Amino acid sequence: MAYSDLPLLDASLVDRDRAAFIAQLRTLLIEHGFLYLQNAPVPADLVKNMTDATAQFFALPSDIKEACDTNYTAHFNGYVRRGTIEKPTREQFNYGADNATPKEGSPEYHKLHGSTPWPDESVFPGGRVVMREYYKYLKDLSLNFTRYVAEALGLGAMGLEHLFEPEIEDRQLRCKLLRYPQGPPSTEGFYPHTDANFLTYLLQATPEPGLELQMPTGEWLPATAIPGTYIVFVGDVLEKITKGVVKAPLHRVLSPTTGTRHSVGFFQGVSMDTRIVDVKLDIPQEIIDLKRERQLRYGEDTAKEYPFVPNDYLTTGQSVLNMKLTAHPLVAYKFYPKLFPQFYPDGLPEKYARLVDSGPSKA
Ligand SMILES: O=C(O)CCC(=O)C(=O)O
Numbered sequence: 001m002a003y004s005d006l007p008l009l010d011a012s013l014v015d016r017d018r019a020a021f022i023a024q025l026r027t028l029l030i031e032h033g034f035l036y037l038q039n040a041p042v043p044a045d046l047v048k049n050m051t052d053a054t055a056q057f058f059a060l061p062s063d064i065k066e067a068c069d070t071n072y073t074a075h076f077n078g079y080v081r082r083g084t085i086e087k088p089t090r091e092q093f094n095y096g097a098d099n100a101t102p103k104e105g106s107p108e109y110h111k112l113h114g115s116t117p118w119p120d121e122s123v124f125p126g127g128r129v130v131m132r133e134y135y136k137y138l139k140d141l142s143l144n145f146t147r148y149v150a151e152a153l154g155l156g157a158m159g160l161e162h163l164f165e166p167e168i169e170d171r172q173l174r175c176k177l178l179r180y181p182q183g184p185p186s187t188e189g190f191y192p193h194t195d196a197n198f199l200t201y202l203l204q205a206t207p208e209p210g211l212e213l214q215m216p217t218g219e220w221l222p223a224t225a226i227p228g229t230y231i232v233f234v235g236d237v238l239e240k241i242t243k244g245v246v247k248a249p250l251h252r253v254l255s256p257t258t259g260t261r262h263s264v265g266f267f268q269g270v271s272m273d274t275r276i277v278d279v280k281l282d283i284p285q286e287i288i289d290l291k292r293e294r295q296l297r298y299g300e301d302t303a304k305e306y307p308f309v310p311n312d313y314l315t316t317g318q319s320v321l322n323m324k325l326t327a328h329p330l331v332a333y334k335f336y337p338k339l340f341p342q343f344y345p346d347g348l349p350e351k352y353a354r355l356v357d358s359g360p361s362k363a
Pocket residue numbers: 178190195202204211251253263264265
């Protein structure tokens with residue numbers, strides 16, 4: 001894809017010509033399922049500070065990062081070392097809303113909404129403040145963008161609001177800092193996948209290449225880091241509830257062959273209590289027709305019906321928790337004892353057993 005063909009959307013157009021902005025968004029979502037968002041209302045100096053804070057976090061000594069290990073809390077926030085989840089080479093740090101507390105007496109999966117083990121201010125001065133500020137701006141961006149997407153789908157600006165927690169502080173929003181170290185050519189930094197959530201807003205914080213998207217032809221094309229932009233990805237949930245009007249693009253990350261690559265993902269999910277089978281959207285026929293035009297143009301299967309699969313009958317909270325428990329045996333063992341035997345009928349895998357008593361145990 002040449003630079004001139006990039007699916008680029010100018011966020012500032014919405015204030016000048018909302019109809020034109022929505023029309024462009026509709027085309028990009030339906031045609032590509034991703035876009036580069038330019039001029040998003042996030043201050044440039046905040047993005048710079050966030051980029052610096054990301055590098056500073058990963059440069060902390062291992063023992064400090066490991067004190068924030070995701071295995072020490074029930075909420076899947078915190079530090080994830082290299083090679084722990086399905087062997088990607090990347091390191092990560094995940095954080096969610098401040099003061100997130102699971103509701104009393106609610107289903108186990110509500111524990112997904114909980115606190116973050118932050119590095120202490122004395123070792124990471126100012127870092128947390130910057131990361132919180134970035135979260136606040138991305139949260140607002142995601143709230144507005146959801147309304148634009150609803151309009152682009154012909155549902156009216158508020159046409160998707162019922163999918164989300166009514167209280168903004170309860171929404172399923174996660175920020176993920178990522179570090180991909182240098183590797184030999186073709187080293188997989190993160191395997192090919194579609195994002196499982198609703199929408200993702202990705203900041204490529206360093207110029208090092210690595211992110212690639214699969215085109216309808218099957219070809220992998222690099223998604224160059226363009227300063228001042230976010231890549232917005234449609235996720236599986238949005239694809240499913242629109243029955244393929246918009247599609248979640250397959251993407252992967254190759255490790256850089258020189259330098260280190262940093263990125264910051266902001267992941268927006270629907271309410272933990274939403275079930276895909278219950279979502280009914282009244283997308284106008286003229287928009288469904290655009291899907292058919294795309295399918296014909298790209299040789300997609302026009303008969304694809306999106307039948308419900310077993311996960312679609314679960315709440316999204318339950319299906320996210322199932323995925324996380326599979327990836328994090330120690331967290332399952334320590335914090336989800338009722339669910340643990342279901343996932344690990346033979347007990348805790350040996351390599352985790354010796355870690356059971358390590359680290360602070362703050363639930
Ligand atoms: O780091 C990137 O550029 C992409 C990361 C990604 O696709 C993901 O974490 O889902």
